[in-house]
Amino acid sequence: MQNEILGQAISIVATLLTFASYQMNKQSQVLITQTAATGCMCIGYFFLGATTGFALNIVCIIRNLSFYGLKNKKKQYSLYAGLFFAVAVSALGAFSWQGYSSLLMIIGLAVNTVFLSLGDPQSLRKSILFTSSIILVYNCVVFSIGGIANELVAIGSSVIGIFRFRKSAKKDPEPSKSELS
Secondary structure, eight states: OHHHHHHHHHHHHHHHHHHTTTTTOSSSHHHHHOOOHHHHHHHHHHHOOOOHHHHHHHHHHHHHHHHHHTTTTHHHHHHHHHHHHHHHHHHHHHOOOTTTTTHHHHHHHHHHHHHHHHHHHHHHHHHHHHHHHHHHHHHHHTTTTTHHHHOOOHHHHHHHHHHHHHEEEHSSOOOOHHHHH
16 A cells, blocks of 8 residues: 555656656757656556556666767667667567556557657657557556556647647747757
């Protein structure tokens, strides 16, 4: 019981960090804040006994830190890294399999990884509408209250961010290097 309460509390902290991350327009800020949120969610899943969520979020922490390190490299490096981490998510997801609900987390995080590798915050926000919906179902299955709230906030924050930054996307469809760093 104590582990469950701790897991739920830590995942609520992740929810607050997730909200903050989608309100940022620089990829480096999004990545650092999402990495902190992912770390909290990872710990929350651990205490809830959600092995797939725990394992795949470890990969996502490493992925986010890698993408942060690749922020000034050629776009192809980020895309290759994205494909590598999408495969790593799939492989570790198979290894940590807890039933068909694991497939939800695998698909959601693999797709999220590919969009994250594109380096466009607006595309990432749009992809969150799909990926967070899938992960929301996973959180319902493992009954992570913080995880459910986290995905609802991610979806809502993404919608807000899409509208908030739409003018800059219309004026400058190609993000400048300063927007991505």
